[in-house]
Amino acid sequence: MKWSISVGRLFGIQLRIHLTFFLLLAFIFASVFAQHGLNAAIMSALFICAIFACVIIHEVGHSLIARRFGKEPKSITLLPIGGMVEVEEMPRKPAQEIAIALVGPFINLVIAGILYLLTGPDVKVGLPTLYPDSGAAFIGQLIGINIMLAAFNLLPAFPMDGGRVLRGLLAMKLNYVRATKLAAGFGQTIAAFFVFFGLFNNWWLAIIGIFLYLGAGAESRQVVLQSLLAEVGAGEAMTTEYISLRPGDSLAAAIEHFHHGCQQDFPVIGDSGVVGILTRDRILASIHTKGLDARVDEVMDKNFAVVEANMGLDQVYRILRSGNKTAVVVMDGGRLKGIISMDGISRYFMVKAALKGTDVAG
């Protein structure tokens, strides 16, 4: 995620903190300091850090369960509005998704329980104030906030944890796309309520509402796209009429094709078969650094991805996205059959939608 810094690894998962989090911390420190002095300001900053430590443990819980189900978590990012786990792909088995979602709020309740047991029944569990004025108030409020975190995250507002549970439950009866659309629609309704209610009472809630609204829409579109892609084979969507280059061609020759045709990515074919892909980005970046006389094999991407013609387009899309590639080559029985690019995929669906007379984004 942009504007975030890596602060190390937890259980092998990269932990990142968004820079706006430090802004929040500085803002709260400064405003408490101005009104109540240094001790209060330090106390409130420590309290914010303690809350966010609980948020990180919550996210680690999600991540470790996801890993158990074979979905490797890539990173955890701490934002001022909460934590976020980036997983390669969420499992599509409803029971697994529900388990991953429930473990987060469960962990907050466990933290509250442990703090309560450690401090004994005299501790005053309370709602957070601007700053806790004693060690006992600190623990009491931390227990309170963990209970609140559990309850808030369980609201059925997709993509929050409760919303994921809802999607999982719906997906037991309906197909995954339908379940996601319903959960996302419901989540956006709740998010709109957060924004409306928050504007008059708590601007923090309004900001969370906006993020939830956008998040629900984005994830819903992603699921629809993935399911559309899964129905198509790579061989069906590949471009078979393309110009290829030779390793010894000059960059000038490549630019000639790039300039006068509409192809953006060129397979480079040597004596033994495909040896690389020359992408638009590489052509443009090399004009100045290498010059027009540079050979194609000096500039091409030798680390290109190969897919089989019978592979699902959803897998191809994942390879393109995760490898930051603009094109892959399609092989069938060791022979080059075609190329697939991001542009090609969207062109394919544009034509398909036009033929059907339906809207791809649905």
Ligand SMILES: [Zn+2]
């Ligand atoms: Zn969660």
